[in-house]
Amino acid sequence: MNSFRKIPISRRKTLTGMGALGAAGLLPRMAIGQGQTLVINSNVNNPESRALLERMTAAFGKEFGCSVTINTTDPESYKTTIRNFLVTSPPDVCFWYSGERMRHFVRLGLFEDVTDVWEKHGFYEPTGALADSVTVDGRQYGVPTEAAFIGIFYRKDLFERAGIGQPPATWDELMAAGEALKKAGITPFAIGSRDLWPTGYFFDYINLRTNGLDFHMRLMAGQEAYTDPRVIKVFDRWAELVSAGFFTPNHTSYSWEQGATFFSQGQAGMIFLGQFARRFLPQEVIANTGFFPFPTLDPNVPQYEEFTANSMHVPSGAGNKELGKEFLAYFYRPENLQEWIVPEGYLPPRKDVEITFMDELLQSGLDMLAKAEGTAQFYDRDTNPEMAQIGMNGFQEFMVDPSRRDSILERLEAARKRIFEVQ
């Protein structure tokens, strides 16, 4: 059965050996990269961030005397191609998502332990709790690159036209606001569910607000059943929104960006996404957009929020691990992160990075985070990736036809039992 093995172990060992030589500080910094090429696989596709990454890598290349190649893939395809390239042609650095999405690759032995970088550069202190997002068994396997809070963005002009005074703070107010928008001929929620994940926010938040963080995280870890009455309660809440016709019609046809278009064109009053949504909104729409946290469903459940971090890693099969680690450390310098988060409007992963683009939207998000009793990341980062894929398929189906709730939950439960090896 050894014939199944794909990774040439001997070569990996040799490379680690070579890396150790560099890490021992025997060679000056320039020599680490001298004549080498750093290969970065990236899913960063917005033009401003790409230009920024190029500037950043050019400066890195100058400092370390190496050349840099960046391979960019669009984010949705990247989720598939990374599974191939980590095995067949690993780059020296790759962008990815923290949490379970990362841990899955760590468990497969595809990401390199970079704890030495964390210790050498003292990343733990400025990173704080977010350091856990790239931790497995007390070791660090990458650095968080940026983070986003999640909540509901709303059009102030449309709310005004529909006669909604205050952004909804409770479920009843949310339902009332939705009805008022519908009456004014406006779709309450814009959503494009073709890529599945935008559906996850609804599940996560209704669950967090109904059953709390502990239950949510146990469910994510495969320790609670999808057929549990508490989960059924979540779906019943959700069904209220679906049955009331609050979502963009035919949402499975649209990518999330297309979904956001309905919001910026003024056809929909709200959109429930991470703060990165703003990069798809024109400036004049942003000026007209407000933000509120997902409403309270049960006053006895403390306010938990989601805080999602993206990340950057060195694959274990990288040809030039030492250089890759140097780049991680370089990227994680506060002055670089400060620039990096600007184009997409993210929050910095380090506390010592100054946010230079504060506005009302961001301030409301930060206020929300400050009040949070605890945070989850997001469905596809908190649970096993295969479970997430099957789960989000089920969420999408539910948002098309809520009457299939039971068959969907049974399918999810069967997947949970198989994936988490529950007897």
Next chain:
Amino acid sequence: MTAAGNEHGRRAREIALPSGAGSQATFGPWRPGSDFLTSLALLAPAAILFTVVIIIPILQSMWISLHDWDGLGEPRWVGLANYVELFGDPQFYVSLRNNLIWLAVFLLAPPLGLALAMLINQPLRWMGIAKSLFFVPLVLAPVTVGVVFTWFYDPAFGLLAPIARAFGTTAPAILSDPSLVTWGIVVAAIWPQTALCMILYLAGLTNVDEDLIGAGRIDGAHGFSLFRHVVLPQLRGATFIAFAVSVVGALRSFDLIAVMTQGGPFGSSSVLAYQMYEQSIFSYRLGYGAAIAVVLFLIVAVFIAWYLRRVLGEEARN
């Protein structure tokens, strides 16, 4: 090399010896330059290549399908568990049903291609331009076809929406509707497939014997009966190939699904090939993916057997 070098010697011995002497040990099939060795040497490159890239992977797939394997660690023997799970998996039947839809619709490609070929095979002016226009979908990459059709179907921004409005209805969201989505993708796929069949028939039509058509006319055949009894029999070769590529094309359908829906919404447009890919690449379940591959292989094997029987039968008759 050995075979060729000894050619002369072999001939000489053959002439010198009476027939039947080959049974002696020194003149057995393994002697340098025997017919057996020559055929072996000539067959070897193809046989080795076929074994390495076709036979071994098939056997490997069958072997992997009996394991639980993530593609990286140690495979764990599970016997037929993957197949048991597969036959209890509702997604498998959805994919299988979609494969059958693909197959049924793709069988329309040869007749459509034939009709087009007959139409544009007229010796008229400008027909060259018409031919190249019908040829266009074949030149486009399948991904392009998928993207174009996705835009066309888009219920809000696509071309279908204003067309439907002009007729006073609203366009259905084809790629969002579980009962329509496969049909929508097949329609996109049959566009280049029809062009392919058309090309096959156009090539076949250039070989149609004018004398036979003349003879048919003298015997009173015209119109459809001339086509049915004189032209069509001469297109048998083209028809056979057109059906074979359409059947195989339907069963291996993958690219358009990946581009247009990724199997969605919620798996309703998936086919076996796409489900296999999703399980193996996305979920790292290579054992389960291999089990799907084996089932797909068995289905395709039925058609390959039919194809081989036809080809070998044809050759035997000639």
